[in-house]
Amino acid sequence: MNTDTTHPATADHRIAPGQIPDAVSLTGLSKSFGDLKAVDGLDLNIRPGEVVAFLGPNGAGKTTTIDMLLGLSRPDAGAVEIFGMPPRRAVSRGLVSSVMQTGGLLDDLTVRETVEYTSAVFASSLDVDLVLKRAGIANIANATVKKCSGGQKQRLRFAMALLPDPALIVLDEPTTGMDVTGRRDFWHEMRADALTGKTILFATHYLEEADEFADRVILVAGGRIVADGPSHEIRAMAAAKTVSATLPVFDTEPDTESGTNARAEVAPGVAGIVDLLGGLAGVESIDVQGRRLKMRTSDSDTAARTLFDHACTDLEISSHSLEDAFISLTTKGA
Amino acid sequence: MSTQPSTTKSNTIQPASTGKPGTAKPSATSATFLDSLSERRPPSFGGFSATLLRLELIRKLRNRRTLIFTMIMPAVFYLIFGVSNRGEMLGDTNAALYISVSLATYGAMVATTTGGAQVAVERALGWSRQLALTPLHPAAYILTKVIVSMMLGAVSVIVVFALAAITGVHAPLGTLLLSGLLVILTSSVFAAFGVMLGYLLPAENAIQVSSMVLGILSLIGGLFVPLEIWPNTLQTIAHFTPAYGAGEIARAPLGGGYDQWAVVNVVVWLAIFVAGSAWALRKDTARV
Numbered sequence: 001m002n003t004d005t006t007h008p009a010t011a012d013h014r015i016a017p018g019q020i021p022d023a024v025s026l027t028g029l030s031k032s033f034g035d036l037k038a039v040d041g042l043d044l045n046i047r048p049g050e051v052v053a054f055l056g057p058n059g060a061g062k063t064t065t066i067d068m069l070l071g072l073s074r075p076d077a078g079a080v081e082i083f084g085m086p087p088r089r090a091v092s093r094g095l096v097s098s099v100m101q102t103g104g105l106l107d108d109l110t111v112r113e114t115v116e117y118t119s120a121v122f123a124s125s126l127d128v129d130l131v132l133k134r135a136g137i138a139n140i141a142n143a144t145v146k147k148c149s150g151g152q153k154q155r156l157r158f159a160m161a162l163l164p165d166p167a168l169i170v171l172d173e174p175t176t177g178m179d180v181t182g183r184r185d186f187w188h189e190m191r192a193d194a195l196t197g198k199t200i201l202f203a204t205h206y207l208e209e210a211d212e213f214a215d216r217v218i219l220v221a222g223g224r225i226v227a228d229g230p231s232h233e234i235r236a237m238a239a240a241k242t243v244s245a246t247l248p249v250f251d252t253e254p255d256t257e258s259g260t261n262a263r264a265e266v267a268p269g270v271a272g273i274v275d276l277l278g279g280l281a282g283v284e285s286i287d288v289q290g291r292r293l294k295m296r297t298s299d300s301d302t303a304a305r306t307l308f309d310h311a312c313t314d315l316e317i318s319s320h321s322l323e324d325a326f327i328s329l330t331t332k333g334a
Numbered sequence: 335m336s337t338q339p340s341t342t343k344s345n346t347i348q349p350a351s352t353g354k355p356g357t358a359k360p361s362a363t364s365a366t367f368l369d370s371l372s373e374r375r376p377p378s379f380g381g382f383s384a385t386l387l388r389l390e391l392i393r394k395l396r397n398r399r400t401l402i403f404t405m406i407m408p409a410v411f412y413l414i415f416g417v418s419n420r421g422e423m424l425g426d427t428n429a430a431l432y433i434s435v436s437l438a439t440y441g442a443m444v445a446t447t448t449g450g451a452q453v454a455v456e457r458a459l460g461w462s463r464q465l466a467l468t469p470l471h472p473a474a475y476i477l478t479k480v481i482v483s484m485m486l487g488a489v490s491v492i493v494v495f496a497l498a499a500i501t502g503v504h505a506p507l508g509t510l511l512l513s514g515l516l517v518i519l520t521s522s523v524f525a526a527f528g529v530m531l532g533y534l535l536p537a538e539n540a541i542q543v544s545s546m547v548l549g550i551l552s553l554i555g556g557l558f559v560p561l562e563i564w565p566n567t568l569q570t571i572a573h574f575t576p577a578y579g580a581g582e583i584a585r586a587p588l589g590g591g592y593d594q595w596a597v598v599n600v601v602v603w604l605a606i607f608v609a610g611s612a613w614a615l616r617k618d619t620a621r622v
Contacts, residue, residue: 103460
């Protein structure tokens, strides 16, 4: 941090983003509970303005990491910085706020009073009414928290997180317990208005949520980062695509499925095509059933080209869901 | 000390952004961003504020259970036992007055103990975790709780004293004020007791158990009945209860004389409970 103060003035060639400290910087972060290594040497940098999904199964170390990130617990080893500050200082200045998974509300206060309460403890905060409106709960401001639905409570937590006008918002499984529509509504409303320009880090185990709402997905398993990149890249990294095509009819084909047909000089025949495809990079498996060929490959373009070149028809390429990537990567990582 | 680096930072950024007017757009935004970082301030007094006091008091007044134990119960007890003993003397003290101060002590005791125990209950609800994500200092939060509980204790004192006045039991205003003040002061012992109990007991039982414990303590400690009716052994034990100490001090202005050991009693219990809460709180921080 001390070197940062002199750096931007002297190094003119560096572009502006280099001058802003990372929104989040985790280095070698580790924490164990007894024998269990919940977080195991995690390194992570998030630039201001990024929308990042922290994706992983339960027990992957997401919440433990977030706790340390927010200064709620101490790492056994490693360091946390938020905008170049220790987490507690960033919290006390309202630079970072968080929406909790569950709980954290008092039943006997009204929605408005809850927001007022939180507003009162910050040195400066946004207007209570404005925040209620942004979180979409202005209409239930005078209802007691006890009477609120799960979704309304989550919006209230969100309103509280908006109060200090933070530069970074951390959401720990913000849509737990909501149905698909509720989830979609939550994110659309939140992103549309309230979160513009903010850095967002959200933990989730809903794959489609990460896929749909994050610019960058960080996949965690066993307390480590197993993949980090834009969601389409994450998907591509582990999950091969399935390419299927209908093989051409060969004249010399008495027994199609045996694959022992060696008389393929002019046309390569089924076995020839299969051999050819098998030699391509990235191919994981090839399966022929009747005239339909189905293969898994990470390089679908080349496979498709080869299939076309050999008069195959009805080509289909299907990409895998993030779920496949998730299962494949997390089982590998663990 | 914490503000020192941030001001240096914004000062060094400023010339960098104004020096290059043509390409300044991204660096200007970064400079304003850094400025906004350094402009941020933590709240004064650790986040302690009047709004917090007001909202916590509102919560107390909404809680029917609290109101029953802190106001209605002492009032009803006074109407039953106090009024019937009008004109009687307990030693050198007017019995009705003696009873009214004792019951006010009990009311304040319940108010502060449940108030203290609520800290732990709210911890279990996740509210403390929520507050940990704000600049509110845990000490400011506990202080708010204690002050509000003592305010409620004061209401309990006022209710009982007002009833005494209405039912024709008169005492000099100064005596009542002093005695009321002592009730509220000694109730701080029970605020610490509540915090400690709240941390040591499972949250869902904390309030129930604490009101039971208080009932027993008050009975033995001479808040409901004079100590003299108990067998000797129990009387000896009674002298060591915090309820006895608090009651004895609160009744001192009534002029019947008082046991100096009561002061030691209260101070020692306060020290024990404060240390106990601090210990329980520290032990518990892993759970935030």
